[in-house]
Amino acid sequence: MTDFTALTDTVPTTRVVVIGGGYSGILAANHLRLRDDVDVTVVNPRPKFIERIRLHQLVAAGYDAGVDYGTLLGEGIRLVVDTAMRIDTAARTVRLASGRELDYDYVIYAVGSTGTVPQTIPGAAEFAYPIAEFEQAQRLRTALEALHPAAPVTVVGAGLTGIETASELAEQGRNVTLVCGGRLGPSLSDPGRRSTAKALAKLGVTVMEANVVTEVRADAVVFADGAVRPSAVTVWTAGFGVPELATASGLRTDAIGRLITDETLTSVDDERIVAAGDCAAPSDQPLRMCCATATQLAPQAANTVLSRIEGTTPAAFEYAYAGSCISLGRRTATLQVTRKDDTPVNVYLAGRAVATFKEAVCRGTLWAMRRSARKPAWTFWLKGGPRPAQPVPGPKVVSKP
Numbered sequence: 001m002t003d004f005t006a007l008t009d010t011v012p013t014t015r016v017v018v019i020g021g022g023y024s025g026i027l028a029a030n031h032l033r034l035r036d037d038v039d040v041t042v043v044n045p046r047p048k049f050i051e052r053i054r055l056h057q058l059v060a061a062g063y064d065a066g067v068d069y070g071t072l073l074g075e076g077i078r079l080v081v082d083t084a085m086r087i088d089t090a091a092r093t094v095r096l097a098s099g100r101e102l103d104y105d106y107v108i109y110a111v112g113s114t115g116t117v118p119q120t121i122p123g124a125a126e127f128a129y130p131i132a133e134f135e136q137a138q139r140l141r142t143a144l145e146a147l148h149p150a151a152p153v154t155v156v157g158a159g160l161t162g163i164e165t166a167s168e169l170a171e172q173g174r175n176v177t178l179v180c181g182g183r184l185g186p187s188l189s190d191p192g193r194r195s196t197a198k199a200l201a202k203l204g205v206t207v208m209e210a211n212v213v214t215e216v217r218a219d220a221v222v223f224a225d226g227a228v229r230p231s232a233v234t235v236w237t238a239g240f241g242v243p244e245l246a247t248a249s250g251l252r253t254d255a256i257g258r259l260i261t262d263e264t265l266t267s268v269d270d271e272r273i274v275a276a277g278d279c280a281a282p283s284d285q286p287l288r289m290c291c292a293t294a295t296q297l298a299p300q301a302a303n304t305v306l307s308r309i310e311g312t313t314p315a316a317f318e319y320a321y322a323g324s325c326i327s328l329g330r331r332t333a334t335l336q337v338t339r340k341d342d343t344p345v346n347v348y349l350a351g352r353a354v355a356t357f358k359e360a361v362c363r364g365t366l367w368a369m370r371r372s373a374r375k376p377a378w379t380f381w382l383k384g385g386p387r388p389a390q391p392v393p394g395p396k397v398v399s400k401p
């Protein structure tokens with residue numbers, strides 16, 4: 001990685017701006033170094049990479065989730081600490097919050113996802129704490145630190161993030177209630193769910209499976225049946241959003257703002273914009289927001305750009321899932337085995353060995369990024385995940401470099 005001020009005299013022929021320095025942005029940027037005539041700039045709002053998959057650890061126990069970009073980004077990749085505000089596809093510039101503009105030949109759109117709190121639930125925006133972004137997690141950490149350890153904490157949303165957060169807090173001795181709004185771990189198989197419920201009970205988490213939160217107050221949550229339960233801090237994990245950059249740039253997005261792409265991960269509006277990670281909606285049928293998606297899509301997004309530079313036809317992306325691993329505190333975890341399309345089968349593993357495996361997976365994400373920084377050709381993705389029978393067509397106009 002080089003500092004922005006350290007521009008070289010050599011003039012590479014193709015400029016690629018990677019918007020977002022998360023899992024997918026880093027891997028895509030590193031993979032672009034397969035060609036040495038590509039000038040790669042990564043734009044990210046923070047000077048450090050954030051291990052989002054550990055934000056619940058930051059919240060519960062102060063884990064330091066910031067990692068220096070130094071070893072994560074390959075030689076020659078420039079980091080610009082700023083926020084992209086608009087992609088001007090006609091001028092081929094990315095406008096930054098600082099007022100600067102970056103010219104590009106291609107953009108890799110890798111802005112990830114955000115933690116959202118619904119405006120429709122009274123008090124949620126005011127009193128609930130989302131956890132999906134670094135600053136949100138820090139804010140929640142501060143709120144918890146000011147709290148008596150026995151004070152009631154409510155985690156709303158029992159997807160994987162909600163389960164991991166509730167477990168981590170309970171392991172630290174917090175008095176935690178997990179409100180599922182219908183089902184604990186909807187993506188788990190029945191046996192996997194039963195095992196997870198047992199582990200949560202062992203940690204002392206009160207699981208309210210069918211209950212739905214309809215209002216959040218400063219010191220309580222209110223349920224659909226009118227019941228009120230004390231809650232000194234309410235954590236909101238029910239639902240992720242995505243940054244609005246694609247929408248703000250006039251590009252077609254799905255209902256929550258993911259960039260709609262064709263099967264080569266190219267924006268359906270512009271062949272120079274290629275997406276990866278949580279913010280991509282290939283053929284308007286997005287994959288699960290997770291690292292397995294980000295890490296599989298990222299090198300393929302870079303390959304699409306490399307193909308266009310070389311004048312060859314980009315390949316349709318491939319992927320597959322094998323399972324999802326959910327930490328339940330530091331001492332146990334559930335590994336739910338899935339089919340390639342991410343649907344669960346009735347096979348799961350649980351226990352301390354799985355917690356060790358999950359820790360290895362988390363470390364493995366950093367290892368993989370560092371390895372791709374050193375060896376751009378090093379990459380892999382799985383094959384066989386289903387794609388739509390009628391994928392959306394790509395952009396019509398193919399412009400010259």
Ligand SMILES: Cc1cc2nc3c(=O)[nH]c(=O)nc-3n(C[C@H](O)[C@H](O)[C@H](O)COP(=O)(O)OP(=O)(O)OC[C@H]3O[C@@H](n4cnc5c(N)ncnc54)[C@H](O)[C@@H]3O)c2cc1C
Pocket residue numbers: 019020021022023024025043044045046050052053054055056082083084085110111112113131132133161164243245276277278279289290291292294325326
């Ligand atoms: C608490 C928690 C636990 C999780 N646990 C797991 C897990 O165990 N396993 C798993 O697979 N997934 C997990 N996830 C989900 C996982 O973190 C995401 O799917 C993953 O981070 C997606 O990678 P990404 O590269 O698409 O986006 P990100 O990692 O979010 O990176 C996107 C980057 O783009 C930046 N950005 C956004 N907007 C702009 C802009 N306008 N200009 C410039 N930069 C911008 C962001 O700040 C960020 O740095 C978890 C998430 C949370 C919150």
